Amino acid sequence: MPEAAAAPRVAVVTGGSRGIGAAIARRLAEDGFTVHVVCHSALDAGRAVVNEIEAGGGRATLHQADVGDEAAVADLVDKVTAQDGALHVLVNNAAVIDDQLLAVTSTGRWERVLRTNLTGPFLTCRAVLPVMLDQGWGRIVNISSNSARTPGPGQSAYAASKGGIESLTRALAVEVGRKGIRVNCVAPGKVRTEMTAAVADRLGSDGDGTRWGLPEDISGLVAFLARDEADYIQGQTFTVDGGRMVMRSGPGRRSR
Numbered sequence: 001m002p003e004a005a006a007a008p009r010v011a012v013v014t015g016g017s018r019g020i021g022a023a024i025a026r027r028l029a030e031d032g033f034t035v036h037v038v039c040h041s042a043l044d045a046g047r048a049v050v051n052e053i054e055a056g057g058g059r060a061t062l063h064q065a066d067v068g069d070e071a072a073v074a075d076l077v078d079k080v081t082a083q084d085g086a087l088h089v090l091v092n093n094a095a096v097i098d099d100q101l102l103a104v105t106s107t108g109r110w111e112r113v114l115r116t117n118l119t120g121p122f123l124t125c126r127a128v129l130p131v132m133l134d135q136g137w138g139r140i141v142n143i144s145s146n147s148a149r150t151p152g153p154g155q156s157a158y159a160a161s162k163g164g165i166e167s168l169t170r171a172l173a174v175e176v177g178r179k180g181i182r183v184n185c186v187a188p189g190k191v192r193t194e195m196t197a198a199v200a201d202r203l204g205s206d207g208d209g210t211r212w213g214l215p216e217d218i219s220g221l222v223a224f225l226a227r228d229e230a231d232y233i234q235g236q237t238f239t240v241d242g243g244r245m246v247m248r249s250g251p252g253r254r255s256r
């Protein structure tokens with residue numbers, strides 16, 4: 001059945017107020033989704049994304065929620081389904097980074113990163129599953145990072161959270177694969193956003209010949225994984241890094 005013939009599908013994008021999440025929200029709206037943009041502290045930025053989508057003729061609603069807060073996540077899903085009567089796509093994009101060498105990382109800082117980056121996706125997945133199971137159709141796209149495989153110094157918490165989200169992707173895919181739900185993961189390389197602006201300015205192209213990515217380099221694949229056409233793709237993690245990973249690991253690898 002062509003997607004255009006159906007009622008608009010409903011997508012939730014966590015961390016949709018900035019960077020990669022904002023690009024994903026804009027792209028899904030362009031593709032005809034009703035988009036629920038979830039921000040945490042940057043309400044103005046979230047509002048700007050929603051306004052931009054609406055100005056372009058799309059449908060969007062702003063929510064403020066901490067993805068690591070169980071009650072807030074349950075409330076978010078209740079609001080989305082009360083408004084639109086469905087929830088087809090969940091993009092777990094919200095994350096924090098807090099680099100520090102493991103030897104001096106406090107338990108509190110470790111737990112904050114894991115709470116947002118890994119417990120958050122667990123809570124959102126668990127909250128949307130009853131809706132998706134009822135529909136017999138759902139798409140979950142988790143956002144990981146190359147840091148899961150090639151972390152820099154100081155990234156133990158961030159890398160562990162991203163390794164965790166990739167394993168969570170595979171484990172959930174096994175559980176829901178026969179129920180019409182697809183769970184996949186996109187692992188960006190270096191993308192110029194507020195999260196990485198300071199590093200991007202300091203490193204330039206980082207000497208390896210690959211450019212810094214744009215949020216729109218990531219949003220296209222996320223949008224594809226949200227479509228009917230992605231039905232045969234399950235439990236996978238896709239690296240989107242302009243070739244950085246293969247260039248780093250090949251025999252002709254340049255030193256940094």
Ligand SMILES: NC(=O)c1ccc[n+]([C@@H]2O[C@H](COP(=O)([O-])OP(=O)(O)OC[C@H]3O[C@@H](n4cnc5c(N)ncnc54)[C@H](OP(=O)(O)O)[C@@H]3O)[C@@H](O)[C@H]2O)c1
Nearest residue numbers: 015019020039040041042066067094095145190191193195
């Ligand atoms: N940029 C890169 O180079 C890069 C590379 C690899 C992977 N990634 C991944 O791509 C995703 C997006 O990264 P980005 O660079 O676009 O990040 P960003 O610009 O720092 O934006 C992070 C987003 O997450 C939201 N957020 C943070 N903590 C939250 C919480 N507790 N509850 C709800 N929302 C929360 C923020 O909301 P507020 O603004 O409202 O606080 C913001 O919208 C992340 O998963 C990141 O790990 C990024």
